[in-house]
Amino acid sequence: MIDAPAGAIPRKEKKGPPRDHTTIGTAARPDFVRLPDVTTLFAARARRFAELAAANQPLAPFLLFLSHLAEVQHRTQAALPATGPLRRQDILSADSLRERIAWLVQHAAMEGAPAATEQARERLAAMPAVERLALAGAVLDGVCSPDRLAEGLYIAAALQVHLTGFASRLEASRIVRAVDGFCPACGSRPVASMIVGWANAAGTRYCCCSMCGTLWNVVRAKCTSCASTAGMSYASLEGQSTEIAAEICADCNHYIKHFRQDRTAAIDPFADDIASLGLDLRMQATGIRRATANPLMVIR
Ligand SMILES: [Zn+2]
Ligand SMILES: [Zn+2]
Secondary structure: OEOOOOOOOOEEEEEOOOOOHHHOOOOOOOOOEEOOOOOOHHHHHHHHHHHHHHOOOOOHHHHHHHHHHHHHHHHHHHHOOOOOOOOHHHOOOOHHHHHHHHHHHHHOOOOOOOHHHHHHHHHHHOOOHHHHHHHHHHHHOOOOOHHHHHHHHHHHHHHHHHHHHHHOOOOHHHOOOOOOOOOOOOOOOEEEEEEOOOOOOOOOEEEEEOOOOOEEEOOOOOOOOOOOOOOEEEEEEOOOOOOEEEEEEOOOOEEEEEEEOOOOOOOOHHHHHHHOHHHHHHHHHOOOEEOOOOOOOOEO
């Protein structure tokens, strides 16, 4: 549903990782995870999408739509009882997921929404719960079929509310590192990574979960797809903020977006990922594959 911005801009490459400030002076001692706060995450994301829309003409209509959708996600979590404890295998069978899908689909109508997404929302509103849950399973596994992507967008939004609510009630101290490249809270793939400026972790890197918003610490200059530490390079678009780069692994030919939240505190890795679609298109044109998932990024 997103049209490519006109005129891809040549990329600028530099070799080697950015300097890691954690090795200079007093080393930071970062927490392994930072759990999301479901009561604030979607409201903040809605504001960030709106800010990004004001600065990104080609994508403004879609970014404004996603700002509205994030507001609906915020209202969904506020309107329904909290998500109880969950195991990964129980995510799809929880009553709270059914409730969140139904509430969000019912309340997500938006004047000026892209026609294809509004029609998808209406199809979802008429769809039996069991079919919606089957679609949720496909979205969660990253195998939503291309002809269901618009429906998948609303389902992903409800899954995010469901899993963020779940993750926000976990105890950080009890969470252990999962397999490289997967969220230790809900088992999903990261959407992007960022360098943070937090007091106890300045200059360190965190991956952000594409579903529950949990942030987990990952060493810098290590591929989040194959764990290689050799042959990493960075590319960004000329004319675009230097706070956004693609970290490219020469071993597996995948990239992950790399945001400098330490320089721009308002960065939301999820929203800024979609707003920097031009970088994905540039990578796609050079044959480098995206390592991460963004269930709301629907590229035509
Ligand atoms: Zn997660
Ligand atoms: Zn790799």
